[in-house]
Every structure is written in structure tokens, then in C-alpha cells.
Amino acid sequence: MTRICFNYARKEQIKYISHLDMMRLFQRALRRSGLPLAYSEGFSPHPRFNLAAPLPVDVTADDELGEVFFKEEIAPEEFILKLKKQLPEGLEIKRAQAVDKQAPALPSLVSAALYQARLVTVSPQLEVNIEAYRSALERLLDKEEILAPRSSRKGKRKTNVNVRPYINEAYFNGDEHEDQVVLKLLLQTGSRGGVSPVFVLEQLDFELGEKRPSHVNWNLHRVRLYRDCNGSLKPLSEGMCI
Amino acid sequence: MQTQKDILKYLLGQVWKPARYTGNEWNAVKKEHSSVDLRMAFAFPDLYEVGMSNHGLKILYESINRNPGMLMERVFSPATDMEELLRKYNLPLFSLESHKPLKEFDIIGFSLQYELSYTNVLNMLDLADIPLRTEDRKGDHPLIVGGGPCAFNPEPLAPFFDLFVLGEAEECLPAILTGYMDLKRHGYERNEIIARLSTFEGVYVPSLYNPAYSGEEFIGMERKDDRAPEMIRKVTVENLDTAPFPKAPPVPYLQTIHDRAVIELFRGCGRGCRFCQAGYIFKPVRRRSRDKLQQTAKEIIDNTGYEELSLVSLSSTDYPHLEELINNLDSDLSARKVKCSLPSLRLDSYSIKLADKLHQGRKSSLTFAPEAATERLRKVIKKNITEEEIFTSLGDAIDAGWQGFKLYFMIGLPAEHDEDVVEIVNLCRRLREYFKGRAKRKISINVSVATFVPKSHTPFQWEPQLSMDEVNRRQDILRTGFKKLRGVDFSWHDARASFLEAVFARGDRKLAPALEHAWQMGCRFDGWSEYFDFSLWQRAFQKTAVRGEDYAYRRFSYDQCLPWDHLSCGVDKNMLIAEHQKSLAGEKPEGVTHDPDLL
Ligand code: SF4
Numbered sequence: 001m002t003r004i005c006f007n008y009a010r011k012e013q014i015k016y017i018s019h020l021d022m023m024r025l026f027q028r029a030l031r032r033s034g035l036p037l038a039y040s041e042g043f044s045p046h047p048r049f050n051l052a053a054p055l056p057v058d059v060t061a062d063d064e065l066g067e068v069f070f071k072e073e074i075a076p077e078e079f080i081l082k083l084k085k086q087l088p089e090g091l092e093i094k095r096a097q098a099v100d101k102q103a104p105a106l107p108s109l110v111s112a113a114l115y116q117a118r119l120v121t122v123s124p125q126l127e128v129n130i131e132a133y134r135s136a137l138e139r140l141l142d143k144e145e146i147l148a149p150r151s152s153r154k155g156k157r158k159t160n161v162n163v164r165p166y167i168n169e170a171y172f173n174g175d176e177h178e179d180q181v182v183l184k185l186l187l188q189t190g191s192r193g194g195v196s197p198v199f200v201l202e203q204l205d206f207e208l209g210e211k212r213p214s215h216v217n218w219n220l221h222r223v224r225l226y227r228d229c230n231g232s233l234k235p236l237s238e239g240m241c242i
Numbered sequence: 243m244q245t246q247k248d249i250l251k252y253l254l255g256q257v258w259k260p261a262r263y264t265g266n267e268w269n270a271v272k273k274e275h276s277s278v279d280l281r282m283a284f285a286f287p288d289l290y291e292v293g294m295s296n297h298g299l300k301i302l303y304e305s306i307n308r309n310p311g312m313l314m315e316r317v318f319s320p321a322t323d324m325e326e327l328l329r330k331y332n333l334p335l336f337s338l339e340s341h342k343p344l345k346e347f348d349i350i351g352f353s354l355q356y357e358l359s360y361t362n363v364l365n366m367l368d369l370a371d372i373p374l375r376t377e378d379r380k381g382d383h384p385l386i387v388g389g390g391p392c393a394f395n396p397e398p399l400a401p402f403f404d405l406f407v408l409g410e411a412e413e414c415l416p417a418i419l420t421g422y423m424d425l426k427r428h429g430y431e432r433n434e435i436i437a438r439l440s441t442f443e444g445v446y447v448p449s450l451y452n453p454a455y456s457g458e459e460f461i462g463m464e465r466k467d468d469r470a471p472e473m474i475r476k477v478t479v480e481n482l483d484t485a486p487f488p489k490a491p492p493v494p495y496l497q498t499i500h501d502r503a504v505i506e507l508f509r510g511c512g513r514g515c516r517f518c519q520a521g522y523i524f525k526p527v528r529r530r531s532r533d534k535l536q537q538t539a540k541e542i543i544d545n546t547g548y549e550e551l552s553l554v555s556l557s558s559t560d561y562p563h564l565e566e567l568i569n570n571l572d573s574d575l576s577a578r579k580v581k582c583s584l585p586s587l588r589l590d591s592y593s594i595k596l597a598d599k600l601h602q603g604r605k606s607s608l609t610f611a612p613e614a615a616t617e618r619l620r621k622v623i624k625k626n627i628t629e630e631e632i633f634t635s636l637g638d639a640i641d642a643g644w645q646g647f648k649l650y651f652m653i654g655l656p657a658e659h660d661e662d663v664v665e666i667v668n669l670c671r672r673l674r675e676y677f678k679g680r681a682k683r684k685i686s687i688n689v690s691v692a693t694f695v696p697k698s699h700t701p702f703q704w705e706p707q708l709s710m711d712e713v714n715r716r717q718d719i720l721r722t723g724f725k726k727l728r729g730v731d732f733s734w735h736d737a738r739a740s741f742l743e744a745v746f747a748r749g750d751r752k753l754a755p756a757l758e759h760a761w762q763m764g765c766r767f768d769g770w771s772e773y774f775d776f777s778l779w780q781r782a783f784q785k786t787a788v789r790g791e792d793y794a795y796r797r798f799s800y801d802q803c804l805p806w807d808h809l810s811c812g813v814d815k816n817m818l819i820a821e822h823q824k825s826l827a828g829e830k831p832e833g834v835t836h837d838p839d840l841l
Contacts, residue, residue, distance in 0.1 A: 012251075013264070013266050014266070014495075016254060016260035016261045016264050017261045017495040017496070020497070021261065021495040021496060021497070024495070024497075025268075025495060027547070027549070028268070028493060028546065028547030028548065028549075029268075029547060030547070031543075031547035031548075031549070031578055032545070032546070032547035039579050044549075044581075045579045046549065046579070057260070058254075058255055058260065086268075086547070088266060088267070088268055089266060120252065122248075122249060122252040122331075217252055217255045217256070218255075219255075
């Protein structure tokens with residue numbers, strides 16, 4: 001039995017699909033690869049495979065992680081070589097490494113994620129009032145409570161959860177692309193609660209109210225995932241994995 | 243300058259399920275447009291999830307793209323949210339593979355699977371900025387072609403199509419396309435090209451025929467051009483083993499309706515149920531050899547990575563030595579944990595045994611279509627199963643551990659009485675009691691009742707549909723009956739949608755203006771209950787002075803000319819008449835049991 005952990009990037013071409021679609025895509029690519037996959041037990045066996053954290057539809061990413069179990073010894077190089085051939089344009093495997101089979105499942109390690117949100121306009125003539133955005137963000141962050149609807153496990157009862165504590169950091173930053181508004185979001189995610197970047201951006205648009213320009217869209221990108229290391233955040237791709 | 247690509251990118255961020263429009267799936271074929279002589283778009287007038295489940299698409303995609311000089315790309319009906327944005331930003335409908343406007347293709351081929359997708363056909367042409375009517379299209383416009391089951395009575399669509407291909411196009415289509423390009427290269431003008439194409443086998447060019455009427459009565463087609471054949475005969479594939487076989491179909495990202503690998507065991511169906519158009523238009527039965535199936539099954543899984551392989555056909559369990567085939571497939575594919583499945587089952591013990599073999603896992607529910615609840619009515623429609631067979635096979639299924647059943651029935655069948663309708667409820671009650679005695683666990687029963695729609699080229703093509711009032715009354719009988727029957731889930735079809743289907747299934751060219759009008763008023767996705775708006779259709783009929791009732795409720799006489807009489811599926815009209823009379827005489831059809839020699 002081998003357990004391989006790998007890093008991958010999701011580019012524009014492939015960003016329009018959901019987490020479940022991604023799971024299916026990888027499982028089918030793995031089945032095509034001819035690698036000696038280990039399968040789950042039970043009624044409908046599927047390859048033992050995990051992605052660290054769901055990526056929302058319409059979000060690109062640079063440094064995501066996944067893990068696969070094999071029933072035989074497999075060298076990470078062979079894994080990369082064979083899987084690469086089965087992946088569509090826009091999905092890139094970067095590195096892979098064998099990891100301890102006993103280590104906790106990858107998704108359980110994720111505790112935060114860093115996002116970059118960029119404003120794109122459908123017509124270039126459109127001016128974006130950055131100041132309006134900055135003050136809207138300030139107002140949003142000043143709130144003690146930002147309620148997000150959650151449905152219970154069975155999907156029956158709807159409750160509201162305060163997600164303000166899950167926004168670790170949020171700031172506008174113009175350093176890399178002077179002409180574009182870039183918002184950085186460090187958000188808590190994972191089993192101990194979290195908030196989706198899409199929801200935060202919706203709340204920001206809501207704060208803008210009438211000042212929100214039409215024909216403007218957020219372009220979302222996940223820079224990296226983090227794990228909790230005795231109270232401080234460490235990039236997930238360092239340490240246990242690679 | 244903002245390019246179309248930028249706008250499109252922006253739009254994709256605004257719509258629900260953007261992957262419906264982006265393509266780039268595994269096995270999607272991308273060719274440079276300039277590197278081929280002929281560019282065809284396969285247009286499916288429904289959502290991506292529906293169209294990508296169509297096996298015909300995969301076959302033709304293979305049949306065209308395997309030619310180095312041709313390419314085929316796909317396009318589906320945009321959902322309403324995307325349509326709104328395309329119109330707002332004035333963006334033309336584009337293909338999935340190259341994102342090029344449809345207008346830039348040489349040929350657009352529409353797959354006509356069901357009547358309630360016709361407004362989507364017009365909508366797609368309009369979104370592509372192509373004139374709707376053949377007479378308004380100029381030299382540069384793509385050739386608009388239709389195929390699929392509805393091409394066997396395409397008259398309501400006649401003014402909008404340049405030509406139809408009748409029957410199975412996978413072998414003849416490349417030749418038709420080459421013929422088209424040759425004629426174009428020779429500099430013939432559009433109308434002449436289309437007229438010359440009418441001499442190709444299976445090609446129907448509606449503009450070369452003039453429907454003649456005596457008063458209101460259709461009396462036959464007048465040919466406007468001597469080259470056009472009097473009778474257009476469908477094309478069939480003779481040998482399925484050598485016909486194009488989609489070994490590497492595009493693998494969707496989105497979950498589609500049938501998201502699995504497919505091998506087609508045989509074409510046609512030997513059962514001959516009298517209401518079933520597929521049974522007649524796909525005659526005769528031709529099967530693929532077991533060797534070929536086994537070999538291609540492995541290749542498909544290699545190429546797609548699917549976790550399920552469906553063995554499809556109109557009536558798959560009629561394939562001879564199916565059990566052996568399944569055993570062989572299992573041993574080839576079990577290492578990769580690929581499961582085989584059958585789309586539908588017959589109600590016999592043999593089928594139950596097979597189903598048991600296929601489902602090693604959780605046995606949720608099995609699907610059967612008895613269609614009618616009384617033996618008498620089943621004989622009328624030639625669905626020959628006895629009540630005893632139903633009970634034995636469902637009992638066997640319960641013993642094998644199945645948790646429930648989906649049962650399909652129809653109302654409004656010819657010679658149906660109230661007793662037959664009531665009997666649907668009674669049969670389900672008897673089944674429920676029977677299950678109670680047989681199983682300790684709870685067995686779920688789902689009953690779905692459709693309304694009979696008379697279809698062209700079947701022995702019931704002369705029969706009227708029940709009036710909507712009468713359908714509603716009989717549905718009330720069912721609703722009342724099932725309300726009292728706990729533990730049985732009952733659902734039914736909208737009588738108005740079935741009416742519309744019947745109007746178009748036996749329609750003529752006079753319906754075209756009504757169709758166009760309905761589309762203009764906003765009718766789209768008429769097969770989807772959430773979009774279906776019958777009041778718009780009523781207005782469209784009124785505006786264009788068409789009485790839908792005259793089409794749906796009419797009983798045709800044998801000597802009357804039917805709007806599809808010039809289109810032959812290979813079955814003689816006299817044979818249909820004979821079958822029709824047999825059914826009404828309540829004559830017992832020849833006994834059919836599972837018999838490998840049936841095929
Ligand atoms: S068995 Fe099914 S496919 Fe065959 S004729 Fe009957 S209804 Fe049609």
C-alpha cells in the first residue's frame with residue numbers, strides 16, 4: 001500500500017466545475033491511468049482518493065493538494081508521469097510525494113485558505129471607485145456579527161451562523177496590479193467552521209449598495225491552503241506534505 | 243476593444259453551471275477550422291446534461307471526426323439565464339469546442355428526439371443569427387439539417403430545414419457532407435445544391451414538395467422537382483460490427499442524465515409493441531457480435547475511465563446469450579471495479595436473474611413498464627405479459643433483495659375503459675399485499691402514468707388521443723384511488739404537454755406558423771414542466787388559426803393520406819393496417835417468451 005500526496009493547480013479552462021465534478025474528473029483520470037488503485041470497500045467501490053478542500057465553481061487555484069492510495073508500491077515520479085497524461089488542459093500536477101499511511105486524512109488538516117479577488121469589468125470604459133470598495137470593506141469588518149444561513153446535516157432545519165470570526169484578514173492591496181483592485185482574504189475553513197469567499201464578496205457587494213457598479217464581476221483565485229500548527233498557520237504544502 | 247472571448251468569459255461567471263458551455267472535456271475533439279474542408283455543428287435542442295446523454299450524438303461525433311478532412315463540434319440549447327445574457331450582450335450562439343459562432347460552420351445538424359424540443363430548435367437558429375426559414379437563407383448560411391426519430395414526421399418543421407436525413411446516419415452522413423462540399427466547390431447556388439442532395443439515399447428536401455389540400459383535407463405531396471423521389475426511404479446500417487462505434491466519447495464534467503459508458507448491443511426491437519415508434523422506425527433487428535462488444539467495452543473504459551458500463555438497446559434482455567456476455571465483461575472489468583448495468587428490464591424471471599447478477603451492491607429499485615394493468619389491454623397493445631408473470635418476477639426480485647419498484651403505465655390507450663384505469667390502482671394494491679406476505683422489509687412502489695400519444699409509422703397512427711378533459715377525468719380516478727393506497731407513490735404527466743406532443747407528432751406544415759409564433763411569444767423547453775406554458779401555445783394556435791384538437795383528437799381513416807406517407811421506415815402501410823385491425827379484434831398475438839432466436 002502506498003499513499004501519495006500531490007500538489008496541483010487549477011487554471012482558467014477548468015475552473016467552471018464544482019467540487020463533485022472535480023472528484024469525478026480525478027477518479028476517472030486515475031482509472032484511465034492504469035495505476036494500481038486501492039478501492040474503498042462497500043457497495044459501490046471507488047478509488048481511495050481525497051482532495052484537501054472543495055474549490056467553489058469559478059475559482060482558480062495555484063497550490064491545491066490531493067491524495068491517492070495504491071495497493072502496490074508506486075514511485076511518485078511514475079504517478080506524476082501517468083496521471084499527467086490523463087488530465088485535461090488547465091489541470092496541472094506539480095509535485096508528488098509518498099506519505100505516511102497512518103497520517104490523518106488530508107481534508108481534516110485544512111484550517112484556512114488565502115484568496116485573491118480581482119474586479120473585472122465587462123467593458124473597459126467602466127471606472128471602478130476603489131474608495132467606495134475600501135470603505136464598504138471597513139464597514140463590513142466593523143460588524144460584530146455577519147450571519148450566514150446554514151442548513152443542518154439532514155438539510156431540513158435552517159439556522160444562521162455568525163461567520164465574522166472566520167474572516168481572519170481582509171484587505172485591499174494594489175501592489176502587484178496597480179490598475180486593478182485586488183482584495184486579499186484569509187478565511188477560516190474546514191471542520192471547525194468556516195466561510196466561503198463567495199459569501200464574503202456577496203456581503204461586500206451588499207455593503208456597497210447603490211455604489212456597486214453593474215457589469216462588474218469578481219475573479220476569484222485561491223493562493224494556498226493552511227493548516228494549524230500549534231496556533232499558527234502554516235502552508236499545507238509545507239511540512240507533512242512535501 | 244473588448245473581444246467576444248472576453249465578454250464570454252465575463253458571462254460564464256454569471257450563469258448557473260457554466261461548464262454547460264465551456265467544452266474542453268476529456269476526449270473532446272479539437273481541430274483547427276482551417277485544417278479541414280468541412281465543419282459541422284451537432285446541435286441538440288435541449289440542455290447539455292440531456293444532450294450529452296444521447297447515444298446518437300456520440301456515434302455521429304465519431305463518424306465525422308474520424309475523417310481527417312471533417313470536423314464536428316457540439317452545441318446545446320443555452321439555459322434561459324445564458325440566453326438572456328447572450329441577447330443582452332449581442333453574442334451569437336457558439337460551439338463548445340472552438341467557441342466559434344454557429345454561423346461559421348458549413349452545416350448544422352439538429353438532433354430531433356422529441357416534439358417538445360421544437361421551440362428550442364427555432365431559438366437556437368435565432369440565437370445563431372441564422373434566418374429561420376430555408377427560403378430566407380443565402381449562399382453563405384450553413385445548411386440546416388435534421389435527423390433523429392422526429393425526422394420521420396418532420397412536416398411541422400419543414401419550412402425551417404433545408405433537408406432531413408431519415409434513419410441511421412452514421413454511415414451515410416460523411417458521403418452526404420462530401421457531396422455537399424463538392425457541389426459547393428463547383429459553384430452551384432444554394433437551391434440547386436439542396437435539390438441535388440435530394441437524390442442521396444435517405445435525404446428528404448421538404449422545399450421540393452408541396453402539400454396538396456382538398457378543402458381542409460391533406461391529399462398528398464406534389465413534387466416540384468423531378469429529381470426528388472416520390473418516396474423517401476430511410477437509411478439503415480447493415481452491419482453494426484463494422485459501423486462507427488464511439489470508443490472515446492467526450493467525458494462530461496457535469497453530472498449528466500446518463501453519465502456512463504455505453505455499448506449498444508443491438509439496433510431495433512423484435513417485440514413490436516403497437517404504440518412504440520422506436521420499434522417500427524429502427525427495424526430490422528441487427529445485433530453486434532459478442533466479441534466486438536467485449537473488445538470495445540474494454541477500449542471504452544480505457545479511454546473514458548467510467549465506473550459504469552451500460553448495455554443499451556431498446557430491449558437489452560433480448561440479446562442472445564446476454565448472461566455470457568455479462569460474465570465475460572465482468573471478468574475483464576472487475577479489476578477496475580466497473581459495474582455493468584441494463585437500462586430497462588422485461589418482466590420475466592430471466593431478466594430478474596440478470597439484474598441480480600449485475601447489482602452486487604445495494605439493491606435500491608428496479609424499473610418495469612407493464613404499460614397497461616389488464617391482460618386484455620396489454621394484448622391490444624401487444625405488450626404480452628401475463629399477470630402471473632408480473633407477480634412471479636417481482637416476487638423473485640424481492641427474494642433477491644430488491645427494495646422497490648418503479649412501474650410505468652399509460653392511460654388513453656386505444657380500447658381502454660374505466661376498468662382498465664381502475665385496475666392500475668388495483669394491481670398496485672394486489673402487489674403491495676403480495677409484497678407484504680413475501681418480504682419482512684418495506685418495499686417501495688413508484689407508479690408513473692403517462693398519456694398515450696399516437697405516433698406516426700405505428701399501427702396506432704390512425705388512433706385519436708383522448709381529450710384533455712377525459713385524460714383529467716381518468717387521472718382523477720387514479721388520484722382518488724392512489725390517495726387511499728398508502729405506501730404507493732403516484733405521479734402523472736401533464737395532460738396539456740401530452741396533447742401538444744400529439745399535435746406535433748401527427749402534424750403537417752400548417753403547424754409551422756403556430757410553432758414560430760409560440761417561440762416568438764417566449765415558449766422554450768416545453769418538455770420541462772417548470773417552463774411549459776400552455777396558455778402561450780393556446781394563443782399561438784388562435785393567432786395562426788390552427789386547431790390543435792384537429793390533429794390530436796382526430797381518427798384518421800385508412801384511405802386517407804397522412805402527412806408522412808411519403809417517408810418510409812420500411813414497413814408497408816398495409817402491414818400497419820393489419821396490425822391495427824388485429825389489435826382491435828382483441829386477437830391474441832403470437833405468444834412471445836424469452837427466446838434467443840427471436841432476434
Ligand atoms: S419492447 Fe420496448 S422498445 Fe420494443 S417495441 Fe416494446 S416498447 Fe418498443
